[in-house]
Amino acid sequence: MRSEPRRAGDAPPGASPGGSPSATSTRQRIIQCAARLFAAEGYDRTPVTAIEKAAGLSPGAGGLYRHFSSKYAILEAVVDQAIAESRAATTPVGPPPADLGEAAEVLARGAVEQLAAEMPLLAIILRDLPQFPELMARAEREWFRRGQQLVVDWLRHYQAEGGLRSDLDLEATAVAIMGMLLYQPMMTWVTGVEPLGVSRERIVAAVRLLLGQLAAR
Numbered sequence: 001m002r003s004e005p006r007r008a009g010d011a012p013p014g015a016s017p018g019g020s021p022s023a024t025s026t027r028q029r030i031i032q033c034a035a036r037l038f039a040a041e042g043y044d045r046t047p048v049t050a051i052e053k054a055a056g057l058s059p060g061a062g063g064l065y066r067h068f069s070s071k072y073a074i075l076e077a078v079v080d081q082a083i084a085e086s087r088a089a090t091t092p093v094g095p096p097p098a099d100l101g102e103a104a105e106v107l108a109r110g111a112v113e114q115l116a117a118e119m120p121l122l123a124i125i126l127r128d129l130p131q132f133p134e135l136m137a138r139a140e141r142e143w144f145r146r147g148q149q150l151v152v153d154w155l156r157h158y159q160a161e162g163g164l165r166s167d168l169d170l171e172a173t174a175v176a177i178m179g180m181l182l183y184q185p186m187m188t189w190v191t192g193v194e195p196l197g198v199s200r201e202r203i204v205a206a207v208r209l210l211l212g213q214l215a216a217r
Contacts, residue, residue, distance in 0.1 A: 027067040027077075029055045035078045039120035043075055043128040075128070082121040083142045089114055090150060100163040100215055101208055107154055108181060108207035111147075112200045116185035123189075148174055165216050173214070180207055184185055 033054035037046040048071050049059035057063040090110075097103040114124075119128040124163040125143070139187045151174040158164045184203045 016114060026055070026057075026063075030057075030064060030067055030074060031077050031081055034074045035082070035120060035124070038078060038128060040077065040125045043071075043124070046071075072132070073125075075132070078124065079121070079129070079139060083139065084117070084141060086114070086118060086121075087146070090147070092150075096154070096157060100158055102214060103158065104208040104211040105204060107151075108177075108204040109200075111151075111178075111181045112185060112203055115182055115198065116189070119185060119189035122186065146179075148178060151177055162216055164214055165210075168214060177207060178209070180210070 030051060034046070034051045034144060037050055037054060039052075050062070050076065051071075052059045052064050055064070064074075068077070068134070101214060114217060121143075125139050129139055148171075152170050152185060155168065155170045155173055157169065159166065159168060182199060184195060184198060187193075
C-alpha cells in the first residue's frame with residue numbers, strides 16, 4: 001500500500017512545509033495550479049517544476065517545499081480541498097420544497113451543475129488515485145458515498161412524506177439518478193460535445209419526469 005512515496009521532485013529529507021499566515025496565498029496558488037495540471041496532464045506527467053512555474057515560483061529553486069513536503073502532499077491537499085468545497089456546496093440549507101416536482105427540479109439542477117464543476121476532480125480521482133489506495137478510499141467515502149447518501153436521504157424524506165411510492169428501492173433509485181446526472185457533464189467534459197445534443201436542462205427535465213412517475217398514487 002502506498003501512502004507518501006518519495007519520487008523525483010520530492011523534497012529532500014528534513015524539508016517541511018511552511019505554516020505562517022503569510023504563506024497562505026502562495027500555498028493556495030500552488031494547490032489551484034496543481035489541480036489544473038493534474039486534471040489536464042495527470043499526476044505522474046506533471047513535474048514539480050511545472051507546478052512551480054504555473055504558481056509563479058522559480059522552477060527548481062525549491063520555493064514550493066516551503067509549503068509542501070512532496071508532490072504527493074500537494075495531491076493530497078488538492079483532493080482534500082476539492083472534497084471540502086463539494087461538501088460546503090452540497091450541504092442542505094433550509095427545508096426542502098413541499099412539492100415533489102419542484103423539489104426534483106431543485107435537486108437535479110443543483111446536482112448536475114455541481115457535478116459539471118467537479119469534472120476536473122473526477123478526472124484526478126479516476127486516473128491518478130488508484131495508485132494511492134488511502135486517498136482513493138478517502139475520495140470514495142467523503143465524495144462518492146456522501147453524494148449517494150444525500151440522494152438516498154432526499155428520497156427517504158419524500159417517501160416518508162407520502163410523496164414517493166412506499167415500495168421504492170431507495171438505494172437503487174439513488175444510483176440510477178446519480179448515473180443520469182453524471183453522464184451528461186462527464187461526456188461533455190471529456191469530448192467537448194453534449195451527448196446526443198442533450199443539454200443539462202433536458203437532463204433536469206428528465207429527472208423530474210422520472211421522479212414524477214415514481215410518485216405515490
